[in-house]
Amino acid sequence: MARTNRDYALLGRDAKLAEEIGLVSAQWYHTDMPRKEMKALMKREDGPAIRDTAMLFAAMAVSALGGIALWPSWWSAPFWAVYGVLYASAMDSRWHECGHGSAFRTRWMNDALYQVACFCMLRNPVLWRWSHTRHHTDTIIVGHDPEIIAMRPAVVARLVLNLFGIFEFLGNARALLTLAAGQMSEQEKSYVPESERPAAFRIARIWLGIYACVAAAALAMGSILPFMLVGLPIFYGSWHMVLTGYMQHLGLAENVLDHRLNSRTVLINPVSRFIYWNMNYHVEHHMFPMVPYHRLKDLHERIRHDLPPAHPSMLSAYREILPALVRQFSNPDWFVKRTLPPTAKPYRPEFHGDLEPGRPTPGIGGYGGLPPDAVPAE
Amino acid sequence: MPWIKACTTGDIEEEDLIRFDHGGRSFAVYHSPDGEFFCTDGLCTHEDVHLADGLVIDYVIECPKHNGQFDYRTGEAMRAPVCKDLGTYPVKVEGTDVLIEVPA
Numbered sequence: 001m002a003r004t005n006r007d008y009a010l011l012g013r014d015a016k017l018a019e020e021i022g023l024v025s026a027q028w029y030h031t032d033m034p035r036k037e038m039k040a041l042m043k044r045e046d047g048p049a050i051r052d053t054a055m056l057f058a059a060m061a062v063s064a065l066g067g068i069a070l071w072p073s074w075w076s077a078p079f080w081a082v083y084g085v086l087y088a089s090a091m092d093s094r095w096h097e098c099g100h101g102s103a104f105r106t107r108w109m110n111d112a113l114y115q116v117a118c119f120c121m122l123r124n125p126v127l128w129r130w131s132h133t134r135h136h137t138d139t140i141i142v143g144h145d146p147e148i149i150a151m152r153p154a155v156v157a158r159l160v161l162n163l164f165g166i167f168e169f170l171g172n173a174r175a176l177l178t179l180a181a182g183q184m185s186e187q188e189k190s191y192v193p194e195s196e197r198p199a200a201f202r203i204a205r206i207w208l209g210i211y212a213c214v215a216a217a218a219l220a221m222g223s224i225l226p227f228m229l230v231g232l233p234i235f236y237g238s239w240h241m242v243l244t245g246y247m248q249h250l251g252l253a254e255n256v257l258d259h260r261l262n263s264r265t266v267l268i269n270p271v272s273r274f275i276y277w278n279m280n281y282h283v284e285h286h287m288f289p290m291v292p293y294h295r296l297k298d299l300h301e302r303i304r305h306d307l308p309p310a311h312p313s314m315l316s317a318y319r320e321i322l323p324a325l326v327r328q329f330s331n332p333d334w335f336v337k338r339t340l341p342p343t344a345k346p347y348r349p350e351f352h353g354d355l356e357p358g359r360p361t362p363g364i365g366g367y368g369g370l371p372p373d374a375v376p377a378e
Numbered sequence: 379m380p381w382i383k384a385c386t387t388g389d390i391e392e393e394d395l396i397r398f399d400h401g402g403r404s405f406a407v408y409h410s411p412d413g414e415f416f417c418t419d420g421l422c423t424h425e426d427v428h429l430a431d432g433l434v435i436d437y438v439i440e441c442p443k444h445n446g447q448f449d450y451r452t453g454e455a456m457r458a459p460v461c462k463d464l465g466t467y468p469v470k471v472e473g474t475d476v477l478i479e480v481p482a
Binding site for chain 1 (some may be wrong): 386388394421426431433435443444445447451457458459461
């Protein structure tokens with residue numbers, strides 16, 4: 001039975017508590033890096049992202065053409081499987097990198113790919129830019145981070161439905177319709193400045209127009225084929241995004257100010273790294289979001305002495321994540337506190353690095369009493 | 379307003395910046411790719427992050443926290459999440475000294 005009642009609402013009880021104890025817009029731990037080295041790692045280039053974008057669009061075109069040519073035979077399924085992952089998983093990472101503005105050196109290239117990726121993912125480019133900004137300011141701070149995927153305890157249906165893109169689709173479709181109607185929820189208003197809202201409304205209306213054209217084409221053809229190209233890939237191609245995305249923070253600490261405690265780096269295969277654009281180096285990305293995706297591996301090599309060891313595979317990461325999620329059903333304060341190597345600077349109390357698994361979490365107001373089974377860190 | 383010595387010309391590489399604190403305020407002093415010097419407020423207008431840890435790309439300073447961008451010559455906010463312009467301050471070079479004119 002859950003001992004705490006966490007309030008993840010952006011304007012809720014725990015949002016206020018986090019603010020009161022200094023967890024909001026706070027200073028975070030950073031590994032020391034000489035300015036010269038950091039400048040070299042932050043340097044922007046167009047070449048790597050142009051190459052990767054050309055490869056991505058070429059692969060999408062080939063797989064889409066194969067799917068269309070063999071439609072409606074089941075022989076088209078492998079082509080759709082590839083197209084779907086590129087449309088609904090690779091575009092997630094393009095949304096992310098171009099949202100940071102770090103994929104390309106040239107600004108319009110970042111902006112153009114950002115808009116395309118947002119459309120594919122059905123993510124309003126204004127809304128999601130600002131929600132991700134908040135995610136970087138207040139990473140996994142309860143009541144402030146709008147991108148917390150797994151609550152404590154986890155909502156299993158949400159985690160499973162997301163494998164098929166359903167939960168995110170429902171939220172994005174609702175946002176599309178309300179924004180097209182010129183409305184924004186109070187929670188969304190809490191992180192989107194007033195000056196930016198008209199752009200969110202305008203884009204939602206344009207997208208509705210595009211979807212109306214796709215629907216008209218489907219009706220005219222008497223086939224769902226147009227939706228296989230636009231829209232439906234969200235349902236049949238999100239699984240890779242979800243598998244990689246769940247590794248970022250699940251099972252780790254809440255309400256700490258050290259990304260080594262709440263983010264996870266996992267070494268994955270080259271194909272997944274292409275799809276995910278190296279976001280498997282997630283501690284590194286959160287600690288230094290200015291470093292473009294194509295230098296994250298170098299950054300990892302440079303600062304790994306100060307980080308918990310990277311997981312050697314996705315399997316290794318999920319062997320840590322799944323038991324932690326199960327344990328959080330009986331003890332929502334449980335989390336995985338990863339051991340630092342001897343070369344690392346220790347977790348520091350001022351960054352809530354003294355928080356131990358199973359102990360009450362600072363900034364959470366829903367405790368019914370002292371935890372009966374609190375245990376020290378393993 | 380007084381002119382204050384912020385640094386010397388050799389203290390900042392071209393296409394880079396340094397932090398300069400004075401009178402309880404923080405400033406950022408820039409050395410542009412064509413050798414000119416500029417000065418702005420030192421904190422991002424979005425969330426009070428020190429710009430000195432950011433990246434200078436031509437005439438743009440990018441905030442290290444959320445990648446918001448400003449034109450450091452004019453202070454103009456160029457890319458979300460920054461919406462409010464940076465304050466800018468006059469700069470002159472005397473010999474090797476970089477002087478900025480800041481509010482008293």
